[in-house]
Amino acid sequence: MASRKVLVLLLTVFSLHLVKAKTRRSEGSQPNVLFILSDDHGYRDVGYHGSLFATPVIDKLAADGVKLENYYVQPICSPTRSVLMSGRYQIRYGLQHAVLDPMAPSCLPTDEVTLAQKIKEAGYSTHMIGKWHLGFYEEACLPTNRGFDTFLGLLLGGGYHFSHSFPTPKFYDLHRNVEAALEYNGIYSTYVFTNEAIDIINKQDEDKPFFMYLAYQAPHAPLEVPEHYKDPYRSTFEDEDRLNYAAMVSCVDEGIGNVTAALKAKGIYNNTVIIFSSDNGGSVRDGGNNWPLRGSKLSMFEGGMRALGFVHSPLLSDDVKGTVSKELYHVSDWFPTFVEGIAGGNTDGTKPLDGFNQWESIRDGTDSSRTELLHNIDPLWTVAGGRDWVVKESPFNVSINAALRQGDWKIVTGDTGFWGWYAPPDTGIDTINGTTTNEQVTWLYNITADPLEMNDLSDEHPDILMTMLEKLQEYYLNSVPVYYPDTQPLHALPCYNGNNCIWGPWTPK
Known part of the structure; x- marks a missing residue:
């Protein structure tokens, strides 16, 4: 009888060991x-x-x-x-x-x-x-x-x-x-x-x-x-x-x-x-x-x-x-x-x-x-002109929509998107409009100190501005051309290409 109890105890311990081993394998997998x-x-x-x-x-x-x-x-x-x-x-x-x-x-x-x-x-x-x-x-x-x-x-x-x-x-x-x-x-x-x-x-x-x-x-x-x-x-x-x-x-x-x-x-x-x-x-x-x-x-x-x-x-x-x-x-x-x-x-x-x-x-x-992040360079998204702030002999075409982060610094060029601060209606705060792109097409921020991008420092730090423009140009020269082909609705629209009005693969012409 005693030997049976010992056997049951040994089997229980062995089973617990297997469970723990399986758990360890699972958690370590x-x-x-x-x-x-x-x-x-x-x-x-x-x-x-x-x-x-x-x-x-x-x-x-x-x-x-x-x-x-x-x-x-x-x-x-x-x-x-x-x-x-x-x-x-x-x-x-x-x-x-x-x-x-x-x-x-x-x-x-x-x-x-x-x-x-x-x-x-x-x-x-x-x-x-x-x-x-x-x-x-x-x-x-x-x-x-x-x-x-x-x-x-x-x-x-x-x-x-x-x-x-x-x-x-x-x-x-x-x-x-x-x-x-x-x-x-x-x-x-x-x-x-x-x-x-x-x-x-x-x-x-x-x-x-x-x-x-x-x-x-x-x-x-x-x-x-x-x-x-x-x-x-x-x-x-x-x-x-x-x-x-x-x-x-x-x-x-x-x-x-x-x-x-x-x-x-x-x-x-x-x-x-x-x-x-x-x-x-x-x-x-x-x-x-x-x-x-x-x-x-x-x-x-x-x-x-x-x-x-x-x-x-x-x-x-x-x-x-x-x-x-x-x-x-x-x-x-x-x-x-x-x-x-x-x-x-x-x-x-x-x-x-x-x-x-x-x-x-x-x-x-x-x-x-x-420490560095290229947000993007889009040469098909450009803005014209701007005021006479443009850095003479800029290595990068600042009419191109682009942005780059280096350490604490961020440069934005050519942005024609939303440039204001848009408070949610529940705050009771009025929307603050930023500088329009008709007046300015490049910005420089210390993004760590100024995450809200309220203080453009492009005039105060022309050396940093130039360094980042040079880096944008380096990325640009190492980029591939944009691939943005024309649409082909007669071939792609699913009710016209044999796909039974269900979007799916289609044959371009």
Whole structure:
């Protein structure tokens, strides 16, 4: 009898040892990576930046992680996504002008090795959910041909959130892998994408890490949302756009909470890194706001590019949890950070990356590897003339829309976007108009001391201005020509090309 008790005790101890060993292997394995991208989400428009609408999930995740308060994306949709997927500046592959038009034969060049391809090589399953906006005119451009195992989302840059169509209900755009997902017609896009993320998590093989790119379509216009999300804010916002926008953000916040809960229920939250980012500044024309930063979506001022961002994970050092990082980071950094830093893979076979592996910096609170950031140079976006301030013998054509950050300094040239400070209507503060581009087309700021870009120092520091103009010219000379082909609506529009009124690959002529 005693020997049986001893045997049972030994088996119990052995079983506990196996459980602990399995737990140790799980916690020491490659972490899952969940990258969440919101669409046209303004810098102001989260609770922890002072918005009047609630984002409790985002606020909590950010508060328990590392808030990235010197983190940049591109000033408009598809450029941010192309830089994320390639780890390279737009000037390297010709997409430095505007967004990809669905009726033009263009996409992220297929010879660019993608983040999804490299992290898949490192042993990850790869899933893309939501807005693609990196071109689809040929099948080689589609997400499942760029490294993703699965895709559920829209190919265009926007569309109606219930009918999943654009520009009219006639043209449908929601796909699962390469086929139209017609069964989601009438279901709100944020619900569709949240439920897909949860479903993938629930079915995930626990012995295989995953990379999930969850690119919500909200709060991008058109401003649509289920009515009950508006109820808490009807007495707060008189402006209908702001009301709809607040409700859309609240729905996204709820969705992120549901996805996080799924990670915990699956038992994989402790070995997952969650990254949240906006794709550009909020559009002040469509309910968004970036106060107190200057500018809006499209602009090279901070309101167009300084992004909402945080990293949340139990894998972060205890020293950085609950902190704010002022280190300089850029959306291009996620490529090597995910592949090399988190997945333990390599970036062999890629073209030279502009991003840096920032995992140690974020995880442990060490210095960023980045001291310089080219925001963009767009030679197709120019302004004429200007006052007689122009530096004589300037090495760079300052009529070109461009911006560069070096250390504390930032230069902007040729910006014709939104250049004012746009206070949200709930503050009671009047909009402050900046200097119009008819009077000025170059600006120099100490962005560390003056993040609101209120004090142009181009006259006071001509030496710094000249140095940065020279650097812009160096980047320009090493850029490739812009590739922005004409549209071909008769071949691309889905009701005219044999695609049964469903957006998809088409044959250019």
